[in-house]
Each structure stands twice: as C-alpha cells, then as structure tokens.
Amino acid sequence: MYEFIDVIEFFIRVIENLKKGVITLHSPLEEVVLKAGGGNLAYIDNRRDAKQKYGYDFWKGLNRALLKAEGIEERLLYSQSGQFPDFLFKSRIHENQLTCGSLLELKDSKGGSIASFNSTLPTKDKNLKEIDIVNGSSLVSRVTSIKDGQFAKVENYYTYQRRCFYFIRTYREDNRVKASLVDGSFFETVPKDHLIYQMFLNILQAHLKKKDIKVSAETLRQFQEVLSHVTDQTIIASSQTIEKASVKPRLRIMAEVHSEGNPHSSSYPEILEGSFNLIIQKALFTKELQGELHRQIPQAEKFTIHHKRNGEHIVFQFKPEAKLG
Numbered sequence: 326m327y328e329f330i331d332v333i334e335f336f337i338r339v340i341e342n343l344k345k346g347v348i349t350l351h352s353p354l355e356e357v358v359l360k361a362g363g364g365n366l367a368y369i370d371n372r373r374d375a376k377q378k379y380g381y382d383f384w385k386g387l388n389r390a391l392l393k394a395e396g397i398e399e400r401l402l403y404s405q406s407g408q409f410p411d412f413l414f415k416s417r418i419h420e421n422q423l424t425c426g427s428l429l430e431l432k433d434s435k436g437g438s439i440a441s442f443n444s445t446l447p448t449k450d451k452n453l454k455e456i457d458i459v460n461g462s463s464l465v466s467r468v469t470s471i472k473d474g475q476f477a478k479v480e481n482y483y484t485y486q487r488r489c490f491y492f493i494r495t496y497r498e499d500n501r502v503k504a505s506l507v508d509g510s511f512f513e514t515v516p517k518d519h520l521i522y523q524m525f526l527n528i529l530q531a532h533l534k535k536k537d538i539k540v541s542a543e544t545l546r547q548f549q550e551v552l553s554h555v556t557d558q559t560i561i562a563s564s565q566t567i568e569k570a571s572v573k574p575r576l577r578i579m580a581e582v583h584s585e586g587n588p589h590s591s592s593y594p595e596i597l598e599g600s601f602n603l604i605i606q607k608a609l610f611t612k613e614l615q616g617e618l619h620r621q622i623p624q625a626e627k628f629t630i631h632h633k634r635n636g637e638h639i640v641f642q643f644k645p646e647a648k649l650g
Contacts, residue, residue, distance in 0.1 A: 327419050327424055327425075328424050328425065328488060329425065329427050329488045329490070329609075330417075330424075330425060331365060331414040331415070331417070331425040331426070331427050332414070332427050332429070332488070332490050332506060333603075333614065333617065333618070334365070335358075335361050335362060335365070335414070335429075335506075336506055336603045336618075336641075337618070337621045337622060338361035338362075338363075339357060339361045339601065340601065340622050340625070340643050341361075342357070342360055342361055343601065343643070343645045344645070347360060348360060349645070350494075350502045350504050350599065350601060350645065351497060351498065351502060353378075354431045354433050354492055354494060355371060355374060355375070355378075355379070355411075355431070356378075356379050357492075358411075358412055358429065358431070358492065359375055359379050359381045360379075362412065362414070365414050365415050366383070366412055366413070366414060366415065366472075367413045367414060367415040367416065367426065367468070367469045367472040367473055368410075368412060368413035368465055368468050368469045368472065369381075369383050369411075369412055370405065370406050370407070370408055370409075370410070370411050370412070371405040371406075371411070372384075372402065372403050372404060372405070372406075373403045373404050373405050374405065376403050377403075383403075384402055387471070391471070392471065395467060395470075395471055396467055397467065397468065397471070401464065406464055408460045408462065408464055408465050409430065409445050409456060409459060409460055409465070410428040410429060410430045410456070410465075410489075411429060411430050411431045412428070412429040412430075412431075413426060413427070413428055413429070413465070413469050413487075414426055414427045414429070415472060415473055415476075416473045416476045416477075416482075416485075417476070418476060418479075423476065423479050423481065423482065423485045426469075426473070426485070426487045427487055427488045427489070427490055428451060428456075428487055428488070428489045428490065429490050429491075429492055430442075430447075430489070430490075430491050430492070431491075431492050431493075432491055432492070432493040432494070433493075433494050433497055434493075434494065434495045434496070434497065435496070435497060435498055436495065436496065437495050437496060437501075437587075437589060437590065438495070438582070438587065439493050439495070439582040439587050439589070441579055441580065441581050441582075442579060442580040442581075442582075443577075443579050445459045445558070445578070446513075446517055446520065446521075446558065446578055446580050447489065447491060447509055447512035447513060447580065448489055448509050448512070448513045448517050449488065449489060449508070449509040449510045449513050450486040450487055450488055450489055450509065451486070451487060451489055452483065452484045452485055452486050452487060453465065453466040453469060453470075453482070453483045453484075453485075453487075454466070454483045454484055454559075455558070455559050458559035458562055458563060459558065459559065459562045459577075461562070461563075461564065461575065466483060470482070488508070488509070489508075489509035490506055490507065490508060490509065491506075491507045491509065491511075491512070492504070492505075492506055492507075493505055493507055493588075493589065495587075495589040496598075500598065500599065501598045502598065502599060503589045503596055503597070503598060503599075503600060503602070504600075504601045504602070505588055505589065505596065505601070505602040505603070505604050506602070506603050506604065507588060507604045508604060508605040508606055508609065508638070510605075510606040510609075510635060510638075511586065511588060511604060511606070511632060511635065511638060512582065512586055513635075514586065514632070514634040514635040517556075517558065518556035518557075519556075521555065521556050521557075521558060521561070521578070522552055522553050522554075522555055522556050524578075525552050525555050526548070526549060526552050529548060529552065558578060561576050561578065562575060562576065562577060562578070563575060583634075585632075585633045585634055586632075586634065588602070588604055588630070588638075592633060593630050595628060595630050595640065595642075596630070596640065596642070597642065597644065599644055599645070599646065600642050600643065600644045601642075601643045601644075601645070602640050602641065602642045602643070603618075603640070603641040604630075604638050604639070604640050605638060605639055606635070606636070606637075606638055606639075607629070607636065607637040607638060607639055609639075610639045615627065618641055622641075622643060624643060625641045625642060625643045626641070626642045626643075627639065627640070627641050627642075628640055628642070
C-alpha cells in the first residue's frame with residue numbers, strides 16, 4: 326500500500342471535494358488534480374494553465390535563483406511543456422527507502438473510448454531516467470528533483486520505479502460520464518518488452534506479405550530471434566545518427582486501448598455511469614488498504630472485476646449523488 330499511498334490519499338481528497346461540491350465529475354481534470362493534489366505535486370506539465378486558470382502557483386515558496394541554477398529558465402516556469410507525464414507526486418521515505426512519487430497521466434474523452442497514448446506505452450511503473458529518454462529532454466527529472474529536495478539525493482532516485490496511474494474519463498460532457506483512477510497494470514497485460522518486439526515482428530511480416538516475399542520457416546525464426554532483442558523503448562525513442570543524413574530520426578510509440586482494456590467499456594458493466602472509481606490489480610490490494618478506504622470513505626462500494634486479459638482487479642466506486650440519500 327505504502328508505495329502508492331500518495332494516489333490513495335489523492336483518491337480520498339477527490340471524493341471529499343466531490344462531496345463538498347468543490348468539483349463535479351464534469352470539472353476539468355486538471356482542476357480536479359490541482360485541488361486534490363495540493364502541495365503533494367512534484368511535477369505539473371501545464372504550469373501555465375495551473376496558474377492562469379486555477380490560481381495554482383507551482384513554484385510558490387521556491388527561490389528563483391535556485392531554479393535558475395538548476396537550469397529552469399524563466400520561459401519554462403509557467404509554460405505547457407508537452408512532456409510525459411501530466412503530473413508526478415512527491416517522493417517520500419518509508420523505512421529508509423524511497424516510496425511514492427507516483428505518475429499520473431490524464432485521458433479525457435467526449436465519447437466512450439479512451440484517448441490514445443501518444444508519447445509512451447502505458448505500464449505499471451516507470452523511472453525518471455526512462456521518462457527523460459522518452460521525452461528527449463531532462464526537464465521532468467530536473468523539475469521533480471527540485472520539488473523533492475533532499476530525497477533527490479538518494480542513490481537510486483533516477484532509477485527508482487514509480488507506480489503509474491491513469492486518470493481516465495469518458496463521456497465527459499453528459500450524464501454517462503465515468504471517471505477512474507486506474508493502475509497501469511490494467512493496460513500492461515503483457516510485458517512491455519514483449520509488446521515492442523511483437524510490434525516490430527508484425528510490421529516485418531506485413532511487409533513480407535505486401536511485397537509477396539517468401540521466406541523459409543528457419544529464416545523467419547532467425548528474424549524473430551533478432552527482433553526479440555529489440556525491446557528497450559528508451560533506445561527506440563532516442564534520436565538516431567545516420568551516416569550522411571542531415572536529420573536524426575526518432576520513433577515515438579503510440580498506443581490505442583483495446584475495448585477489453587477500457588474499464589469504462591461494456592466489457593465492465595459494474596463501472597457505473599456517474600461514478601468515480603479506483604481500479605487496482607488484486608495483487609496490490611491489502612487489508613490495510615481496504616480498512617483505510619472504508620474508514621475514510623464509507624460510502625464507497627468495493628467489488629471485483631475480471632479483466633479479460635489480466636485477471637482480477639479491485640474497484641472502489643463512489644457515486645456523488647449517494648451522499649444525498
């Protein structure tokens with residue numbers, strides 16, 4: 326539980342704000358996060374709107390000279406960087422180990438599908454080093470380390486694996502709205518390395534078919550063996566220097582969510598319209614977590630859904646109108 330207690334606390338605060346009427350399920354997701362995340366945020370991608378639209382000064386209390394010394398130029402202070410992820414929570418220390426610092430990526434849709442992942446594959450966890458390579462910039466780790474202060478001096482700070490959560494909303498403009506905080510395991514149903522390798526193998530086979538090129542079973546096996554080593558997204562996302570080329574190409578892997586990987590789809594009728602949910606893999610669920618959530622939000626209903634590609638997941642569901650009963 327403790328490795329993502331930051332997200333549990335955030336889930337509870339969102340519900341508190343829903344109950345108070347501070348926000349609704351139709352509020353901008355950025356506003357929802359800023360009002361519930363408060364001082365626990367270590368990175369905000371859209372710092373411009375945070376301040377201009379919602380009055381949230383991400384740099385409040387920090388010395389500008391320190392920021393400049395850390396390479397945060399004036400133009401970056403209140404800008405929309407377009408980096409992954411949208412938000413990062415602050416790291417903590419528990420039993421002399423780094424913990425928390427979870428990632429939060431927003432996915433907002435007018436319809437029932439989840440918006441595509443345009444910069445990185447959704448996974449259970451990521452570290453700052455990987456994030457910087459995928460972004461092609463060290464901005465996220467620089468900003469996060471400033472906000473984390475002394476914790477950023479821990480030896481494995483940049484390689485520490487942080488839990489990934491995805492704040493998804495569908496039908497945001499009508500009564501069919503659903504919103505959920507989803508553990509990345511809901512999307513990472515096969516190992517990322519296998520997913521990348523299989524993608525390139527599919528591309529190769531499609532080209533062979535299109536060009537009507539016949540290869541023996543042994544040759545195909547050799548291709549598979551070679552491609553099975555093409556698994557590191559950080560290498561794939563790096564700019565490549567090609568001899569005599571005047572440009573340095575780089576690949577950015579995008580991903581669309583299969584309907585069975587969408588917790589708001591008809592595959593999971595238990596996720597009701599007009600609800601806000603926490604969805605985590607059963608392996609992460611503990612009695613301690615259940616006790617804390619039931620104590621803080623007794624109105625929330627707990628049940629299990631069966632992910633057709635990745636086993637059982639626990640859902641805590643809150644319906645804002647339930648408080649009026």
